[in-house]
Amino acid sequence: MTYWKENLLGSLFCICSFFASAQEQVTQPVLGTAILQGRVQVMDTVMNFGRLPIELKDQVRKPVWGLGQNSAGVYLDFKTSAKTITVRYQVQGGLAMPHMPTTGVSGLDLYVQEDKAGQWSWIHGKYSFKDTISYTFSQFNAPKDGTFRLYLPLYNTVSWMDISVDKGADLSFQHQKSKPIIVYGTSIAQGACASRPGLAWTNWLGRSFDKEVINLAFSGNGRLEQPILDLIKVEDAAVFILDCIPNLDVKEEDGERKLIALIENAVRTIREKHPQVPIVMAAHSSSDVAHIANTNTQEDYQARSMVAEQAIKQLQGRGDKNLYWISSQDFGLDLESTVDYAHPNDYGMDKIAKAYIKLLKGLGL
Structure with a gap:
C-alpha cells in the first residue's frame, strides 16, 4: 500500500510539474505576413513554409513544385529576452536520407548575432524527432539586443510551426529590408x-x-x-x-x-x-x-x-x-x-x- 501511494504521489508530482512547466512559456504560431525570410517578395503574404507561389504550380514540372514546398534557406529573425526558446513543428516527408542526417533534412538551427559588426554565435539545442518535432534552446548567453536567426529544414516540407518563450519575455519578429x-x-x-x-x-x-x-x-x-x-x-x-x-x-x-x-x-x-x-x-x-x-x-x-x-x-x-x-x-x-x-x-x-x-x-x- 505504501509503495502504491508513493507511486501515485510521484505520478501526480510529474503531472503537476509538466503543467507548471508548460505554463511558464507562451506560445506563438510562426506564420504571418513577412515573418519568414529567404523567399521571393510575392511569398510575403503566403501562409505556408514553401518557396514557390501557387501561380507556378501549373507552370513548373511536378518535382520542381514538390521540392519548392521544402523550406530550404527559409529562416526567421526575431528578438527576445527569453532564456529558453522552444520550437515545435511537423513535417510531411521522411526525416532523413541515406546520405544526409535527420538534423540536416528535417532539423532546425539557431544562431544569434552578437553585435552590429555581424558576429554570429551558434546555439545548440535539445531535439526530439517524433510525430511532432521539438527543439529546446536553453542555457545560452545572448546579448541584450541580439538578433536570433532560426533556419528551417533543408529537405522537408513544414506543415505547421510554433515558437514558445518564457512567460513575461518579449518576442518580436524582424524582417530585413535589403536587396537580396x-x-x-x-x-x-x-x-x-x-x-x-x-x-x-x-x-x-x-x-x-x-x-x-x-x-x-x-x-x-x-x-x-x-x-x-x-x-x-x-x-x-x-x-x-x-x-x-x-x-x-x-x-x-x-x-x-x-x-x-x-x-x-x-x-x-x-x-x-x-x-x-x-x-x-x-x-x-x-x-x-x-x-x-x-x-x-x-x-x-x-x-x-x-x-x-x-x-x-x-x-x-x-x-x-x-x-x-x-x-x-x-x-x-x-x-x-x-x-x-x-x-x-x-x-x-x-x-x-x-x-x-x-x-x-x-x-x-
Whole structure:
C-alpha cells in the first residue's frame, strides 16, 4: 500500500510539474505576413513554409513544385529576452536520407548575432524527432539586443510551426529590408549534404552579408527553366547566382549546344530587367578534384563545366561586363570535401561558401 501511494504521489508530482512547466512559456504560431525570410517578395503574404507561389504550380514540372514546398534557406529573425526558446513543428516527408542526417533534412538551427559588426554565435539545442518535432534552446548567453536567426529544414516540407518563450519575455519578429542575393541551383545549393541547416552554403552566405539570401534550389531539378527565371527576374536583387551546372548534362545528342542556349537564355531573361546587376555562373563544384579514381564521373563534370565556361566567356566578349564565372578551382574541393563526390559535407560547404564570399566581396557587396 505504501509503495502504491508513493507511486501515485510521484505520478501526480510529474503531472503537476509538466503543467507548471508548460505554463511558464507562451506560445506563438510562426506564420504571418513577412515573418519568414529567404523567399521571393510575392511569398510575403503566403501562409505556408514553401518557396514557390501557387501561380507556378501549373507552370513548373511536378518535382520542381514538390521540392519548392521544402523550406530550404527559409529562416526567421526575431528578438527576445527569453532564456529558453522552444520550437515545435511537423513535417510531411521522411526525416532523413541515406546520405544526409535527420538534423540536416528535417532539423532546425539557431544562431544569434552578437553585435552590429555581424558576429554570429551558434546555439545548440535539445531535439526530439517524433510525430511532432521539438527543439529546446536553453542555457545560452545572448546579448541584450541580439538578433536570433532560426533556419528551417533543408529537405522537408513544414506543415505547421510554433515558437514558445518564457512567460513575461518579449518576442518580436524582424524582417530585413535589403536587396537580396538570389540563388537558383541544384541539390548542392538546396543544402545536400549539410549536417544541419546553418551549414548549407547559402545560409553560410547569409550570415556573411547584411542581405537576405533567397534559396531557389531544387534537388536534381535546377535546370535553368523559364518559369523560375521569370520568377527571379522581377526581384530587385543585389546579385543573381546561377548554380545549375550539376543538373545540366552534355552527354546527350547536341548537348553542348543545348546547354549554351540555356545559359544564354538565362542571362538574357535576367538582363531584361537588370542590365547591370551582377550575374554569377558556377562550375560544378566537383569537376576538378585531384586523385578521384572514378575518371568517368570526373570527365562528365568537367565537360559540362567547360561548356558553361565557354558560354560565359562568349557573353562577356559580347560586352556583358557584369557577368562572372566561378570555377571548380575557386571552390577548391578535395578528397575529404564530399559525401559522394557530388554533394559536399560540412567541410565542403565551408569551402563553397568561402569562394562565393570572396567573389561577392570583390564585387562590393
